[in-house]
Amino acid sequence: MLKVNVEIKPYSQRNECGDFYELLELENYYLLLVGDIGGHGSSRVYSIATNIKELVKEHKTESLKNLVTLIHTQSYLKNNGMTIFLAQIYKELPMLSYCAIGNTKSFIYRNRKFLHFNSQSGILGYDIPRTIKTNLLKLLKDDILIISTDGVSIHDSEIEPLIKETRDINLLPEKIIQNFGKKDDDSLTLVLKFTNIKNKAFSTLYNKQEEQTITKANSPKIIKRREPKHSLTRTNPISLNIKQKNSLELLNNEYLIVEDLQKKLLAFTIEKLDSIINFEQRDKVKIKTFLIEALEYSQIDIYLNTTSLQIYIHNIESLKGTLEFLFNNYYIFKNNSCIIQKDFLNLNTKKFVCKELKEMLALGLEEEDYKKFKENEENLKLLAKQSKLASMGEMMGNIAHQWRQPLSIISTIATGIEVRKQFDSLDDTDIVEEMNAIMKQVNYLSQTIEDFKNFIKDDKQFLPISIKKVVEDTISLAQSSLKSSQITLITDINEDLQINANKNELEQAFINIINNSKDALKDKEDKYIWITSKKIDDNSLSLSFLDSGGGIKEDIIDKVFDPYFTTKHQSIGTGLGLSMVEKILRERYHSKLEVKNKDFDYKGKTHKGACFTIIFSK
Incomplete structure (x- = not known):
C-alpha cells in the first residue's frame, strides 16, 4: 500500500540534526511522524529528536491529539520548541487522518494538482492552539504525499516539473533537497506514494438491479410515514442499497438529536455518538469522512433511538459517488434527500438521555464540562x-x-x-x-x-x-x-x-x-x-x-x-x-x-x- 523514501541533509553532521521522521506499523494503521526541533548543529537537538521518537513509540496507540499534547508537555522542549506533522494512514480504508502544527510543508500531488494540508500555527514546547484540529482526507491510488521541514523552500510551480521528470520516488526526495534545501539549516523531505488501495474491501457499489420504484404494483410499502420536521418532503425511496433490511422506518422527531449539524461540532458529535454506540473503527472513519464532504453541500440531521442511527442528508445530488463508495445501507428519495442507516444492539437506555445529549451537542460540551x-x-x-x-x-x-x-x-x-x-x-x-x-x-x-x-x-x-x-x-x-x-x-x-x-x-x-x-x-x-x-x-x-x-x-x-x-x-x-x-x-x-x-x-x-x-x- 505504501512506498516511502526520505532524504535528510544535516546542517553539520547527522548526530547534530534536529529534523527527523518515524513510520510505525500498527494493527489497523500506520503512524507517521515528521518533526523539526528548533536549532541545528548541536548534539542537543539530535538528543531531543531521539527522545521524541522514543516517546511516540511508547505511546503509539494514543490519538493524534493526545500524542501532540504529550509531546508539548515535555520539559526538554522548552528551550528549543518543535514543529510537527503527525498522521494515521489506515490499512483497510483509503483514509489519512492528520494534524500539523508549525511550518512543516505537506501536500498531496494528484492528477497534476496540489492538495495542500492545513497546518495550525504554534510551536510545541512553547505555545500550541487551545483546540488541536485533526483532519481527514480520502486517498486515491497513486497519490503522492510530500512532507518537508522548514529547511526546504519549495513552491508548487517549481516542484511540479521535478515530480513529472522523476518517476522513481526513491530518487525524488534527494532531488528535492538538492534543488530546494537551504544551506544554513537542517532539511528533510519525505515522499510517500499510495499504491494498491483496496476500495471494494469496505464498500458495496450501487447495484442497478437492486433499484425499486414505488410505481410497481407489487412494490412493498417500506416506509412508515411521520409528520416531517423539515420543509423537504420525505417520500418512499426510489433506490436502495441494502443487504439485510428491506424496509425502513423513519424515526420520529422525538429522536432528533442534531438538527442542522455544524462543521465546528462535527468531531465532537462523532465522539459523543461513539461513546454511546461504540462504533467499529472503520465505521467511525467512514461516517466522519462522509460528513466532512457532505457538509459542503447539504444540511444534515441526525436521529438516534435505542436500536438505530439515521443520518438524514437533505440533498445527496453531489454526494452520490462518495455515498456508494463508503456505505452499504442507504435510502435515496425522489426529492434527492437520503438516509444512511446504522443498526446496532439495544443501547443501555439509562445511559442514553436524549434531552441531555441534544443540549450537550448543541453546546459542544463534554460530559464533565456539561455538568x-x-x-x-x-x-x-x-x-x-x-x-x-x-x-x-x-x-x-x-x-x-x-x-x-x-x-x-x-x-x-x-x-x-x-x-x-x-x-x-x-x-x-x-x-x-x-x-x-x-x-x-x-x-x-x-x-x-x-x-x-x-x-x-x-x-x-x-x-x-x-x-x-x-x-x-x-x-x-x-x-x-x-x-x-x-x-x-x-x-x-x-x-x-x-x-x-x-x-x-x-x-x-x-x-x-x-x-x-x-x-x-x-x-x-x-x-x-x-x-x-x-x-x-x-x-x-x-x-x-x-x-x-x-x-x-x-x-x-x-x-x-x-x-x-x-x-x-x-x-x-x-x-x-x-x-x-x-x-x-x-x-x-x-x-x-x-x-x-x-x-x-x-x-x-x-x-x-x-x-x-x-x-x-x-
Missing part, C-alpha cells in the same frame, strides 16, 4: 437575581436624582400661578404656557418610569441592536446620578457595531461598570469618566470605560471579577456587580472584559484610573 455548565447556569441565575436587586436599588437612587429637578420646577410653577391669582395678574395665555411647562416635566417623569420599567423587566430576547444606542440609553439612566456626584462624563462613541443582544442585559452591565467608577471617584478632586468606542475591524468593536479614580491596587486587580469580592464596606457593597458583568459578557455574548490601570493626561494634568475594556464581536 459544570449546568451548575454554573444555576449559579448564574442566582447571581443575576441578586445583582438585579442590587441594581434596582441603584436605579431607585437614580430616579430620585432625576425626579428632584422636574418636581422642583412643577412646584415653582404651581406656586407662581397661585401668587399671580391672588394679585389678579393671571390671564389665559399665562395659564396655557404654564400648563405646557408642567406637562413637559410630567412627560419627562413618565419617561424615567418607562426607562426603569424596561430596565427591570425580565426580557431575555436577543435582537439586532446598536451598541452606541445601548450606551446612549445607559447614559440617560445614569446621567442625573453622575451630575449629583459632580462627575463629568465625556463620550466618544461615534464608531458603532450592530450585534444580536439583549438591551436590558447590556444596560445593566454598563451601569455596573459606571457605578464602579462613580464609587472610585467619591473622594477625588477631579472626577471624570470617559466612554469611548473603537472599531477593530468590520466584525469587532472595543468599548472602554476609563475613570480618574486612581486605579485599582495591583495586588487585587486580578480578583475584581471574582464573585462576592468587594473593596467596599460590607454594608455598602455586595461584590456582585463586576462578577455579573464579566459572566454575562463571557457566557452570553462570547465577549471579553479586561481591566487595567492607566496613566493619562487631561487638561494639562496627569491622572491615573481603571480602564475597563469590552471586546464585542458579531
Whole structure:
C-alpha cells in the first residue's frame, strides 16, 4: 500500500540534526511522524529528536491529539520548541487522518494538482492552539504525499516539473533537497506514494438491479410515514442499497438529536455518538469522512433511538459517488434527500438521555464540562437575581436624582400661578404656557418610569441592536446620578457595531461598570469618566470605560471579577456587580472584559484610573 523514501541533509553532521521522521506499523494503521526541533548543529537537538521518537513509540496507540499534547508537555522542549506533522494512514480504508502544527510543508500531488494540508500555527514546547484540529482526507491510488521541514523552500510551480521528470520516488526526495534545501539549516523531505488501495474491501457499489420504484404494483410499502420536521418532503425511496433490511422506518422527531449539524461540532458529535454506540473503527472513519464532504453541500440531521442511527442528508445530488463508495445501507428519495442507516444492539437506555445529549451537542460540551455548565447556569441565575436587586436599588437612587429637578420646577410653577391669582395678574395665555411647562416635566417623569420599567423587566430576547444606542440609553439612566456626584462624563462613541443582544442585559452591565467608577471617584478632586468606542475591524468593536479614580491596587486587580469580592464596606457593597458583568459578557455574548490601570493626561494634568475594556464581536 505504501512506498516511502526520505532524504535528510544535516546542517553539520547527522548526530547534530534536529529534523527527523518515524513510520510505525500498527494493527489497523500506520503512524507517521515528521518533526523539526528548533536549532541545528548541536548534539542537543539530535538528543531531543531521539527522545521524541522514543516517546511516540511508547505511546503509539494514543490519538493524534493526545500524542501532540504529550509531546508539548515535555520539559526538554522548552528551550528549543518543535514543529510537527503527525498522521494515521489506515490499512483497510483509503483514509489519512492528520494534524500539523508549525511550518512543516505537506501536500498531496494528484492528477497534476496540489492538495495542500492545513497546518495550525504554534510551536510545541512553547505555545500550541487551545483546540488541536485533526483532519481527514480520502486517498486515491497513486497519490503522492510530500512532507518537508522548514529547511526546504519549495513552491508548487517549481516542484511540479521535478515530480513529472522523476518517476522513481526513491530518487525524488534527494532531488528535492538538492534543488530546494537551504544551506544554513537542517532539511528533510519525505515522499510517500499510495499504491494498491483496496476500495471494494469496505464498500458495496450501487447495484442497478437492486433499484425499486414505488410505481410497481407489487412494490412493498417500506416506509412508515411521520409528520416531517423539515420543509423537504420525505417520500418512499426510489433506490436502495441494502443487504439485510428491506424496509425502513423513519424515526420520529422525538429522536432528533442534531438538527442542522455544524462543521465546528462535527468531531465532537462523532465522539459523543461513539461513546454511546461504540462504533467499529472503520465505521467511525467512514461516517466522519462522509460528513466532512457532505457538509459542503447539504444540511444534515441526525436521529438516534435505542436500536438505530439515521443520518438524514437533505440533498445527496453531489454526494452520490462518495455515498456508494463508503456505505452499504442507504435510502435515496425522489426529492434527492437520503438516509444512511446504522443498526446496532439495544443501547443501555439509562445511559442514553436524549434531552441531555441534544443540549450537550448543541453546546459542544463534554460530559464533565456539561455538568459544570449546568451548575454554573444555576449559579448564574442566582447571581443575576441578586445583582438585579442590587441594581434596582441603584436605579431607585437614580430616579430620585432625576425626579428632584422636574418636581422642583412643577412646584415653582404651581406656586407662581397661585401668587399671580391672588394679585389678579393671571390671564389665559399665562395659564396655557404654564400648563405646557408642567406637562413637559410630567412627560419627562413618565419617561424615567418607562426607562426603569424596561430596565427591570425580565426580557431575555436577543435582537439586532446598536451598541452606541445601548450606551446612549445607559447614559440617560445614569446621567442625573453622575451630575449629583459632580462627575463629568465625556463620550466618544461615534464608531458603532450592530450585534444580536439583549438591551436590558447590556444596560445593566454598563451601569455596573459606571457605578464602579462613580464609587472610585467619591473622594477625588477631579472626577471624570470617559466612554469611548473603537472599531477593530468590520466584525469587532472595543468599548472602554476609563475613570480618574486612581486605579485599582495591583495586588487585587486580578480578583475584581471574582464573585462576592468587594473593596467596599460590607454594608455598602455586595461584590456582585463586576462578577455579573464579566459572566454575562463571557457566557452570553462570547465577549471579553479586561481591566487595567492607566496613566493619562487631561487638561494639562496627569491622572491615573481603571480602564475597563469590552471586546464585542458579531
